[in-house]
Every structure is written in C-alpha cells, then in structure tokens.
Amino acid sequence: MAQAQPKASPLNELCSALPSLPMRLQEVGRFVAANDYDATTRSMRELAAVAGADPASFTRLAKAIGYSGWDELRAALTEARRPAQAAPFSGRARGRRAGPNADVTLVNEKLEAEAAGLGRISSTAIADAARALHGADRVWIAGFRSCRSVAELLTYQLRLFRPGAVQLVGGSGPDDIDHGAFRAGDAVVVIGFAPYSTASVLSARAAHRAGATLIAIADTIAAPMAEGADHLLLYEAAASPGFFPSLTGAIAIAQSLAAVAFTLGGAGAKRRLEETEDRLAETSQYFSERG
Amino acid sequence: MAQAQPKASPLNELCSALPSLPMRLQEVGRFVAANDYDATTRSMRELAAVAGADPASFTRLAKAIGYSGWDELRAALTEARRPAQAAPFSGRARGRRAGPNADVTLVNEKLEAEAAGLGRISSTAIADAARALHGADRVWIAGFRSCRSVAELLTYQLRLFRPGAVQLVGGSGPDDIDHGAFRAGDAVVVIGFAPYSTASVLSARAAHRAGATLIAIADTIAAPMAEGADHLLLYEAAASPGFFPSLTGAIAIAQSLAAVAFTLGGAGAKRRLEETEDRLAETSQYFSERG
C-alpha cells in the first residue's frame, strides 16, 4: 500500500477514506464534505442537529481518518479554506528546466496558454452566429475525429431546449452521414482544425451547396470548411504546448453559442429546458444520495 | 435621516463606526477587519493573544457597534463570508437583462470567467493522475450526458497512442455498460458534475470495488464519484454565467491528462501515434486540397 500523498487536502483524504467507513460515519463525512464551510464555522452540535446525527459521530469521523479529534480536523479544514493571500508565491517562477516536475510545468504552461487563447475569441462573431442558429429551421452539427466531442457537446446542449430541431451529422456511425438532407433555411455547424477530416469538409461543402447557413468553427481562415462560411468562429488550437491541438477554445465557443441561442429562445426555450430536466429527473437519470 | 446604507456588510458598519470608538477598541476593530477570516474561525481568546489585547475587548467592540455580543458579530461575519452557492441549471437562467448588446456581454463574461477558472486547476494533481494512467494495464473512461463529450475526447486522444488499452464505458450505447469488467490494475476515469448522472456514480463505485485506480474529474470534492477516488481533479463548472455548467475546465484537464500521459509513454507512444496518423492519412480520412 503505497499511499505516497505527502500533502493532500483534508477533504481529499476524507473522501478517499469514505467508502471504508461505517454507514453512519459515511453520512456524516458526506455532510462535512458538502458543507465544509459550515463545518469550519458552526459548532459540532449544530452540525449534528442539521445532519441529523449524533455529535459524537464527528469526533469518531475525525479519528477514523487519522486526526486526533474533531478540533484538529476542523483546524485542517479552516486552513485549507483560508483565502489565497495576496502572497508573493515565489514558487510560481517560470523555471523551465526539466526535472522531476517537468510534467507539472507542462501542465501549467498548457493551462496558461489556453486561458490566454480564450481571450482572443471574438464574442461578437459568436453572438451573430447564435442569432443565425436561432433563426434556422433545423440545425445540423458536424465534427469528426477529435472534434466529435465538441460536436456532441453542442448537440446535447442545443437539444435541451430545441429537442426536435438539432441533428448530429453521422450520429449513428459513418453510414449515417447524409449531406443531401441539408436544405435552405437550415443552419450547419462544422467544427474542424488541421489536419482536417474529409467528412467535415464534405459537410461544409454540402451545406454551402444546399443554400444552408454555414457556421464554421475552425483554427484558421484558410481552413477548408471556412470557404463560403456565413459565420466563421476562430480559436487557437496550436497555441498550447503538447502533442495535440487544444480543443478548449472550440469548447468555449460551443458553449457560448448554446448559451446565447438559449437566451434568444426566451421563455419557450426556458420552458422546454425545464421539461427536459424534469423528465431526466423522473426517470432517475440523476443520482441522489437517498438512492 | 435614516441610515444611508440600507444593507451594509458587517465589515462596513464596523469600519464606519471605528473613528468614534475608544482607542483600544479601534485597535481591536482594525485587527478584526484585517483578519476577518481568522475572526470567524479562531476563538476570541486566540485573537486576543495575537492582537495583544484583552479578550473582553472583543465583546465590548461587538456591543459598541450594535450587536448583542461577540457571538452575534462573528455570526454576521461568517454569513458575509459564505461562498456563493451554485444554483441549479434553470434557476440561473433568469435575471439577465435584455439589451442590444446583451449577447456580446454574456459571451465576454463567460469567456473571462472560464479563463479565470483554468487558473485554479491543480497541475500537480493532473501530473499525478497521468502517472497512474500511464501505469495502468487498461484504461476505462466514463462520462455521461453532457460529460460524454469530455469522455470521448479523452478516449480519442489516449487511443491515438494506446490503441488497445483504452475503453469508453457505454461506448456502444446504454447496454454496453459492463462495470464488472473493471479489474485491479486498471484505471477508471469518471467525469461528472452536478446533477450527477446515475451511471457515472455507479461506474465510480464499481471501480472502487474492483480495486481499480479511480480518477475522478468533478466540480466538487463532495461529488459522489469523488468518494474513494485515488486522484481527484477539480474544475469550476458553475463559475461562468450561462444556463449550463461550463465544461471548459474539464476539457482542459482531459487534454492535459492525455498530454502528460503521452510524454510518459516516451518513444513507444510516439511511434504508435505516428503509426495511427499514417494509417488515417492512407485511408484518406484527412482532407487534402488535391483530394
């Protein structure tokens, strides 16, 4: 048992220890994890009353996960919650040398670059495209290979409030691609970056040929699916280090697109969203503690 | 003339009342204002020791500002510091003012918040998880509903250099879920945020039960799939405005995970990636101008 986590957050060690604990302590532990702010401020007895448990359980919980008592656990939690001081943080220096922490450095740079990339997305272009999306009779979404995840996310979110009008191109496999279904009045969203998959380019061309509104999400103006696009949403795929282009920007665009389209949908969209959520909840797609 | 500030924060009323207080109470009051976090957590006597004052001063300070005692002041400070609750989906869709550029503003806010959220991802946790991924015999990836897109992206990227070892849970539909397939030595990645889909929670539990390494990507430490997780990667889903939780952070984590796992794979991973790309190119999955 090589538990070599030198400095884990108290909540982490709590959660990882949960499953091996007695039932009651699990409940209490979950309560603490879910209400960690109150755990640090209110008293043990108050917590017990709200959680519907015995005060002693908290002491036992603390001891069960290695602390000397509730006081010590609480102290650890408060320290973990302490707001980030405007600290000098000498450690954040950009040491680039490859050492045992080369991985961490890689991740840091990646995240930094992606955060910067998000800033270069054109919000007006997104708003325009969303209006086009809102006005379309039907919406088709095409993305293949690594872009498939973006396409599916956009499809999923749009379907929440436009159930019948949104279609994922090739949703049931490669044979499901029917570019002939595009019509004038439709909107087609094509997502892609270099190297561009053949299917995405064909989708874009078919959309253009059919007279549908073409919305391209791509990494370059020179992208093949950008030719003849009515709306072109650009993001930086190559900016971040790593072996593979980044999709963070594309995801951000997709989400913004869905969000704006939703607000344009107004009360009707809101109602349909609620209906969908209710249906999901009723069919117990969602998990609840009381199982 | 009544009070000009109808609903001032406790700290504000404290500061505005400071000048008219006795010297010693001013010192104590300033100390409380400067260390309000400790004021809510540490005890009165501890504060007195650090501030170099008498414990009674705190009680007197509270009464001087209009509270019944230190307990009441502390309670007010505690409530003021309470973190903003994450509202359910449809609940947060309301309340957005309609204007000519409301859409653009919405997008801007969203992108800004997401860029900020990326900064709070723990890169060391990702590096650790990637090592676990690298060491695993097989890798299972579970994500459902809106998280499905993240799961698919991670599956796709990992498969590029570990073709046989990576499996998407439920890849061929809901009937394809076989939690019994998890074994010790496997790694299981579960992605989810509130409201948590039942399938994801079941996957996490099955992984834990099977003795597999559980890597959870979630929005909260209190997430059900985080229980018993060997690696917990957190991102901010609720931070950004919009009708739906943001997946940008989860995508960023997935990509970083894949990137680090790839570097750990070394020359072998690089070779397999090249093989995969060559194969895709040969079968004309990729578009070329001369195509």
Add this chain to the structure above:
DNA sequence: TGAGCCATGAAACATATGTTGCACGAATAT
C-alpha cells in the same frame, strides 16, 4: 444458538468559551 465484536446513541465529564462584575487609573467637570 451462543459468544464476541462492532456500530451507534445517550449521558457524564473536563475544559475552553463568551460574558460580566470589579478594581484601578486617567481624564474631565464642578
């Protein structure tokens, strides 16, 4: 079935907590 173990709740314990009364000293008013 019986013995032992463990989880759990209630009550008793020692202690730390917030509060209040008191004494002393300085500043102010008469």
Add this chain to the structure above:
DNA sequence: ATATTCGTGCAACATATGTTTCATGGCTCA
C-alpha cells in the same frame, strides 16, 4: 481640589464545547 465619569485589564462566572464512557442492539463467526 475633589468628585465623577469613562476606558481598561483582571479574574470569576455560567455555559457551551469537544471528548469519553457506558449501555444497547445488531451483526458475524464459530
């Protein structure tokens, strides 16, 4: 100059806090 008020520290108070102990009930294992 004396009397009074007010600010301040100290110490005692009543109480709430975290902890521990004990009795009970359910469970497992022999």
